[in-house]
Amino acid sequence: MQLPTYQPVPGTATRYLFFTGKGGVGKTSLSCAAAVKLAEAGRRVLLVSTDPASNLDEVLETTLTNHPTPIPGAPRLDALNINPVAAAAAYRERLIGPMRGLLPEATLRNMEEQLSGACTVEIAAFDEFSGLIGNPAAAREYDHVIFDTAPTGHTLRLMSLAKAWDQFLDNNTSGTSCLGPLAGLEKQRVIYETTVQTLADASLTTLILVSRPQPSALREAQRTAGELSALGVCNQQLIINGLFETACPDDPTAQAMQERGRLALTQSSAFIQSLPSFAVPLRPINILGLGGLRVLLDGEGDSSAAEPSSQTWIPPEMESLAGLVADLEKQGHGVIMTMGKGGVGKTTVAAALAVSLARRGHAVHLSTTDPAAHLAQTLAGKVEGLTLGKIDPAAETAAYTREVLASQGHQMDEAGRALLEEDLRSPCTEEIAVFRAFAREVGQGTGRFVVLDTAPTGHTLLLLDASEAYQRELERQARTTQPEEVLHLLARLRDPDFTRILLVTLPEATPVHEAAALQEDLRRARIEPFAWVINQSLLQSGSCDPLLQRREQAEHRYLNEVVQSYAHRTAWLPWQAAEPVGPDALARLAESPVPGRSGLESGPAGPSLKASLATGS
Numbered sequence: 001m002q003l004p005t006y007q008p009v010p011g012t013a014t015r016y017l018f019f020t021g022k023g024g025v026g027k028t029s030l031s032c033a034a035a036v037k038l039a040e041a042g043r044r045v046l047l048v049s050t051d052p053a054s055n056l057d058e059v060l061e062t063t064l065t066n067h068p069t070p071i072p073g074a075p076r077l078d079a080l081n082i083n084p085v086a087a088a089a090a091y092r093e094r095l096i097g098p099m100r101g102l103l104p105e106a107t108l109r110n111m112e113e114q115l116s117g118a119c120t121v122e123i124a125a126f127d128e129f130s131g132l133i134g135n136p137a138a139a140r141e142y143d144h145v146i147f148d149t150a151p152t153g154h155t156l157r158l159m160s161l162a163k164a165w166d167q168f169l170d171n172n173t174s175g176t177s178c179l180g181p182l183a184g185l186e187k188q189r190v191i192y193e194t195t196v197q198t199l200a201d202a203s204l205t206t207l208i209l210v211s212r213p214q215p216s217a218l219r220e221a222q223r224t225a226g227e228l229s230a231l232g233v234c235n236q237q238l239i240i241n242g243l244f245e246t247a248c249p250d251d252p253t254a255q256a257m258q259e260r261g262r263l264a265l266t267q268s269s270a271f272i273q274s275l276p277s278f279a280v281p282l283r284p285i286n287i288l289g290l291g292g293l294r295v296l297l298d299g300e301g302d303s304s305a306a307e308p309s310s311q312t313w314i315p316p317e318m319e320s321l322a323g324l325v326a327d328l329e330k331q332g333h334g335v336i337m338t339m340g341k342g343g344v345g346k347t348t349v350a351a352a353l354a355v356s357l358a359r360r361g362h363a364v365h366l367s368t369t370d371p372a373a374h375l376a377q378t379l380a381g382k383v384e385g386l387t388l389g390k391i392d393p394a395a396e397t398a399a400y401t402r403e404v405l406a407s408q409g410h411q412m413d414e415a416g417r418a419l420l421e422e423d424l425r426s427p428c429t430e431e432i433a434v435f436r437a438f439a440r441e442v443g444q445g446t447g448r449f450v451v452l453d454t455a456p457t458g459h460t461l462l463l464l465d466a467s468e469a470y471q472r473e474l475e476r477q478a479r480t481t482q483p484e485e486v487l488h489l490l491a492r493l494r495d496p497d498f499t500r501i502l503l504v505t506l507p508e509a510t511p512v513h514e515a516a517a518l519q520e521d522l523r524r525a526r527i528e529p530f531a532w533v534i535n536q537s538l539l540q541s542g543s544c545d546p547l548l549q550r551r552e553q554a555e556h557r558y559l560n561e562v563v564q565s566y567a568h569r570t571a572w573l574p575w576q577a578a579e580p581v582g583p584d585a586l587a588r589l590a591e592s593p594v595p596g597r598s599g600l601e602s603g604p605a606g607p608s609l610k611a612s613l614a615t616g617s
Contacts, residue, residue, distance in 0.1 A: 001265045006239045006278035007297060008034040010041040014206045014235070016133065016198065017146045021210035022220040023341045024510050026241040030210055030280065031148035032059050033293040039077035043143040047079040048132065050125045050149045055509060056081055061289045073290050078142075084125040091124035126151050130195040151199070202235035209238045213261035216343055218268040225275065237276045240265065244282040246545045253538070254545040256577035284550040313556055315539065316563035318572040321349070321590040324531055325356045328449075328500055332362070335445040335492070337452045338533070340504035341514045345535040349504050349573070350453035351379065352586040358386040359587060363448035367391060367441045383583050391437045393430055400424075400433035435486075442492055442499075443485035493527055500530035502571075505562065507537050507555035516566050532567035534559060536575045539595055 008017070019031040028049065035047040046068060049056040057064050060079055062071050066086070068078035096108060132138050132145055139145050199205050207228060211221040225236055244261055246254035265272065280296065287296050328336060336353055338346040347368055354366040366379070367389035380388060401424045405417075412420060423429075444450050493499050503519060505511040519529055538552040539559070563570050572594050580589045 001262075001269060001272065003240060003243075003272075003277050003279035005297070006030070006280050008037050010038055010043055013038060013144060014202075014204055015144055016205040017144060017208060018199075018205065019146070019148050019208045019210055020224060022217055022343065023514065024343050024506070024508070025210045025212050025217050026280075027210050028055060028059055028148045028510075029287045029293070029296055030208075030239060030241060031146050032056070033287075033296045035077055035079070035144075035146050036074055036290060036293045037297060038144055038146075039074050042076070044076050044141060045078070045144045045146060046132075046139055046142040047077065048082060048145065048147045049079075050082040050084055050128065050147065055513065056148070058509070059288055059293070071290075082125060082128045084121045087124035087128050088121040091120065091127060125149075126192070126195075130191045133195045133198050135191075196231075200232035200234070205233070205235060207233055207236045209236060211238065211240055212242050212343075213240055213244075213264045214343065215264050215267060218264060218271065220342075222268065222271045225271070237278065238272060239278050239280060240272070241280045242282045243279045244547075246548075248544045251544045252577050253541045253543045253575065254548055257548075282547065284547060284554060313553075315556075315595045316560055316570070318534070318559075318563065318570045318594050320592055320594050321352055321533065321571045321573060322356060324502070324533075324569075324571050325353060325360070325590065328353070328530075329357055329360055329362060331497060333445060333448050334497070335442050335450045335452065335499045337499065337501045338504050339501055339515075339518060339529075341511055344504045344506050344511050345573075346504045347453040348580060348586070348589070349502065349533050349535060350451050352580070352590045353502075354386060354449075354451040355379070355383055355583045355586045356590045357449050357451070358383045359583075361385065365389060365441075365444055365448060365450045366453075367450065368453045378582050389441060391434060391441065393434050396433040396437045397430045400429065400436070439486040439489045442489055445492070445498065490525075494525075496528065496530070499527075501527065502531050502533050503529050503567075504533045504535055507534050507539075507558040507562075509558065512558050512562060512566075519566060529568075531569045531571060532562055533571045533573065534562060535573045537572060538575050539572075541575060 017031070017034065019027045019034075021027050031047065031049075035045045039045045047056070047060075056079060060071055062069060062079065064079055064081045066080055066082060068080050071077045071079055099108065129147070129151060199207075209221040209225055211217040221238060225238075228234075229236070242261075244254075244257050246258050248254045281299065283296055283299075287293060336350075338350045338353075340346055350368065351366060354364045358364045363385050365387045368391070379386065401421075404424055405420070408420060438452070441450055441452060501522065503515045505515040515532070522529060537555055537559070538548060539555055541548065541552060543549060543552070559572075572592075573589060574592050576589070578585075580586050
């Protein structure tokens with residue numbers, strides 16, 4: 001499938017550009033590159049990131065704040081970081097501050113807990129969006145305002161339901177939603193309505209869906225496109241980032257990577273052809289600085305064809321996944337969880353662990369959120385001692401929503417019920433629903449191994465802490481007493497003899513830094529990860545493709561960073577030319593040999609590893 005290369009065109013680009021997509025697809029790099037391109041064409045540009053783990057500073061090589069900062073070497077380009085967590089704190093204080101000294105301290109604490117959810121962070125970030133879009137004076141000196149994230153469909157739906165707020169305020173005796181006190185929303189109604197209208201105005205706003213040539217990323221882009229189109233945000237474009245073609249016909253790694261991308265595009269061809277779609281070729285990793293950003297879109301100065309460095313590099317101390325299994329099995333039972341951002345291979349790592357433990361003679365229950373039940377199809381009945389389970393977030397959320405609507409919805413009119421239903425479509429509701437299912441699975445770890453490729457977010461674990469805010473959120477939604485496994489969950493997760501958490505990452509900047517942020521969240525909830533797993537590494541891939549050789553060299557920085565700065569212990573897994581499907585392939589993955597520390601040339605590896613890649617082992 002031939003797609004034109006993405007280029008932001010001055011004169012046709014709208015005033016507002018929103019880059020959105022799942023984590024790791026390249027939103028920040030592409031939004032930065034578009035900003036540089038427009039600025040160099042003579043336009044005044046403001047670039048804004050609301051990613052809590054933003055690497056905008058790193059990409060632009062400039063220290064940013066929450067105020068516009070000029071970018072050296074790029075006249076007419078300013079950038080700023082909006083920290084959603086800090087914005088949420090300011091949002092809470094804006095609502096609660098005027099009441100200090102007027103209300104009892106216990107009441108204020110309860111209000112703070114009501115405003116501790118994911119939705120408060122979301123709405124606080126939307127406040128910042130609205131300030132830049134809805135306030136004519138805020139960005140009037142700029143021709144373009146570029147965001148490297150976009151409001152979720154949930155937030156836009158909630159804001160578009162403003163007409164129902166009056167009824168909801170009249171009938172909701174608690175005066176709260178998942179966003180906290182509704183009075184705070186009422187004050188912002190006009191600004192929110194104006195912002196939603198601007199986002200839906202095709203003459204002002206373009207929503208740019210960023211994807212990789214991967215099935216999961218394209219599915220997420222298609223879901224987002226449909227959800228936002230239904231809300232009137234219809235001026236959309238699609239960028240497939242990281243398209244790879246190789247000139248090495250005998251290179252199994254390069255050929256497999258190229259074929260995977262081709263197949264993903266073929267499977268999503270109807271969606272791709274349904275809207276203006278563009279491509280950005282795969283570049284050497286670490287697009288940093290203005291020079292790198294120019295390379296991203298134009299390819300000018302791309303030295304990927306250069307010979308790789310022959311400098312000796314000694315890999316840090318890492319171990320195989322089998323080495324972790326040997327320690328994990330000593331307890332004889334308990335819970336093993338794989339955590340990390342989307343697309344890093346949590347499910348595959350969980351399956352490899354489960355198969356390895358079962359083949360060592362243990363009773364193992366593997367639970368996944370894989371919507372296609374892919375693991376069940378490949379492992380069901382094939383490994384003695386292994387049982388399979390599945391947590392379906394949609395089904396769990398639907399069941400939970402039905403319960404809440406049955407207890408509260410019958411008291412409301414149509415408008416109030418509509419807003420309650422929207423409240424229940426929030427991220428907080430899914431967190432709570434999945435959390436209950438997760439607690440049931442964890443409870444099974446008292447008599448066997450339970451391996452989970454899903455887990456509560458760091459936010460949810462913090463919410464569960466001593467403040468008992470989780471219980472209060474359930475009470476707000478008229479829930480009954482919780483099962484015993486829910487009440488004991490946090491204690492079990494904090495017990496290092498019962499629960500072992502593996503943080504899964506790729507040897508790239510965004511997955512590593514997001515895993516590090518997750519580790520800090522876990523530690524604040526007094527949960528210490530057991531180990532990190534670096535997945536899909538090109539180290540010693542044996543590729544003859546110059547671009548892949550350079551990407552392999554770029555991994556060195558992040559391998560060192562994980563081992564030296566973040567992890568107590570680190571397991572390493574190679575990039576697989578063939579997807580590890582079935583128990584034998586998963587077992588071989590767990591046994592993958594780790595790069596030795598005797599010295600490693602930064603070029604092609606020996607023929608034995610190339611041969612193993614050719615067989616997919």
